[in-house]
Amino acid sequence: xxxxxxxxxxxxxxxxxxxxxLVPNGSPxxxxxxxxxxxxxxxIARFLRDDPELRFDYASNVTGVDWPERLEKPKPGEPxxxxxxxxxxxxxxxxxxxxxxxxxxxxxxxxxxxAHVTLPSLTPVWRSCEFQEREIFDLFGIIFDGHPDLxxxxxxxxxxxxxxxxxxxxxRDPEAEP
Amino acid sequence: MNPHPQNDLSPxxxxxxxxxxxxxxxxxxxxxxxxxxxxxxxxxxxAASMARFDMARFGAEVFRPSPRQADLMIVSGTVxxxxxxxxxxxxxxxxxxxxxxxxxxxxxxxxxxxDGYNVLQGIDLYIPVDVYxxxxxxxxxxxxxxxxxxxxxxxxxxxxxPGCPTRLPESAxxxxxxxxxxxxxxxxxxLRQPRTPDANS
Numbered sequence: 001x002x003x004x005x006x007x008x009x010x011x012x013x014x015x016x017x018x019x020x021x022l023v024p025n026g027s028p029x030x031x032x033x034x035x036x037x038x039x040x041x042x043x044i045a046r047f048l049r050d051d052p053e054l055r056f057d058y059a060s061n062v063t064g065v066d067w068p069e070r071l072e073k074p075k076p077g078e079p080x081x082x083x084x085x086x087x088x089x090x091x092x093x094x095x096x097x098x099x100x101x102x103x104x105x106x107x108x109x110x111x112x113x114x115a116h117v118t119l120p121s122l123t124p125v126w127r128s129c130e131f132q133e134r135e136i137f138d139l140f141g142i143i144f145d146g147h148p149d150l151x152x153x154x155x156x157x158x159x160x161x162x163x164x165x166x167x168x169x170x171x172r173d174p175e176a177e178p
Numbered sequence: 179m180n181p182h183p184q185n186d187l188s189p190x191x192x193x194x195x196x197x198x199x200x201x202x203x204x205x206x207x208x209x210x211x212x213x214x215x216x217x218x219x220x221x222x223x224x225a226a227s228m229a230r231f232d233m234a235r236f237g238a239e240v241f242r243p244s245p246r247q248a249d250l251m252i253v254s255g256t257v258x259x260x261x262x263x264x265x266x267x268x269x270x271x272x273x274x275x276x277x278x279x280x281x282x283x284x285x286x287x288x289x290x291x292x293d294g295y296n297v298l299q300g301i302d303l304y305i306p307v308d309v310y311x312x313x314x315x316x317x318x319x320x321x322x323x324x325x326x327x328x329x330x331x332x333x334x335x336x337x338x339x340p341g342c343p344t345r346l347p348e349s350a351x352x353x354x355x356x357x358x359x360x361x362x363x364x365x366x367x368x369l370r371q372p373r374t375p376d377a378n379s
Contacts, residue, residue, distance in 0.1 A: 154260070154296065155260065155296065156259075156260055156359040157359075158359055158360075158361065159359070159361065159362070160361040160362060161362065163295040163296070168295070170293075170295045170362065170363075
C-alpha cells in the first residue's frame with residue numbers, strides 16, 4: 001500500500017489546490033491520517049475509491065470525535081501555547097478489498113460545535129457509511145449533507161441533545177430522590 | 179381422625195389432594211416464557227434452555243413467540259429507554275396470570291450501565307417483578323433457581339382469596355402504563371421512584 005504521504009501527493013496531483021493535510025499520530029500505532037477539506041471531500045473520496053493504484057472500495061468504520069477547545073503545547077519558535085478552537089470530527093477507515101491493503105484513515109472536521117456542523121456525506125461513495133453516519137448524526141450532531149436518510153439511529157426521534165458530546169449532561173430525573 | 183390420611187392411603191395407590199393444589203401443580207410445571215432476549219443475559223437464558231441445563235426438566239422450555247401464549251416474561255438483559263415501551267407493551271399483551279423474572283443486574287437496576295443516557299434503571303419501574311436474579315450475567319443454574327422460586331410462589335397462590343393469581347381487581351384494565359418518549363428521558367407514571375446512590379448510602 002502506498003504510504004499516507006504518497007497518497008497525499010497523489011491527491012494533490014489529481015486535485016490541484018485541494019488542501020490535504022497529514023495529521024501525525026504520536027501514539028505507538030504511529031499511523032498518520034489525512035485531513036480532507038469538507039468542500040471537496042466527496043470528490044476526493046470518489047478518487048480514493050476509483051484510482052487504480054488505491055481502490056479503497058470498503059469503508060469499514062466511521063466514527064465521530066468531539067474536540068473541545070484546548071491549549072496545544074507551543075511548537076519550537078512559538079512564544080505561547082496556541083488555543084485550538086472546538087470542532088467535531090468524522091473519521092473514516094478505508095480498506096481495499098480488491099488490492100488487499102489498508103487501512104487508510106481520513107478525517108473531516110466541522111467549523112465549530114454549534115452553528116457550522118455540516119459535513120458532506122460519503123454514503124454516496126461508500127454505501128456502508130449509511131448507518132454509521134446516522135449514528136454520528138444521532139450521538140454527535142454532525143449533519144451529513146447528501147445523506148439519503150438522515151434520521152436518529154439509537155435515540156428516539158424527539159430526543160434533545162447529542163449524548164456522546166463531551167459537554168452532554170444527562171437530564172437529572174426530577175422525581176429521583178436527592 | 180387421622181391428621182395425615184395421605185400417609186395411610188398412598189401405599190394403596192390413592193392420592194388425596196385439593197383442586198387448588200392440583201391446579202397450581204399444573205400451572206407451575208408448565209410455565210411458558212415469552213421468547214425474547216435483550217442482551218448477554220439472553221445467552222445464559224438460551225444456555226439454560228438447551229440440553230446441558232435443560233429447562234424442560236421444570237416444564238418451562240416452551241418459549242412462545244407470541245405474548246398471547248406466554249405466562250412468564252424473562253427480562254434478560256439491559257433495558258434501554260428506547261426498548262422499555264415495547265417491553266411494557268408486550269407485558270400488557272400477556273394474559274393473566276402472568277409473571278416476571280428480572281434476570282441480571284441490568285434488568286434489576288441498570289447494572290454497570292445505570293448512569294448511561296439510554297439505560298433504564300430497572301424494569302420494575304414500569305412492570306411488577308416476581309423474582310429478581312442477581313448476577314452479571316447469572317449462570318444458567320441461577321436462572322433455574324429463580325424459576326424454582328417462582329414455582330414455589332405459584333404453588334402458594336390461592337385460587338379465590340386474597341393473594342390469588344390475578345393481580346388486579348376486575349374493574350381495573352389490567353394494563354400498566356406504557357412510558358412515553360420525552361426530550362431527555364421517559365415520561366409517564368411509574369410503579370416506584372428510581373433509586374439513587376445517595377439515597378441508598
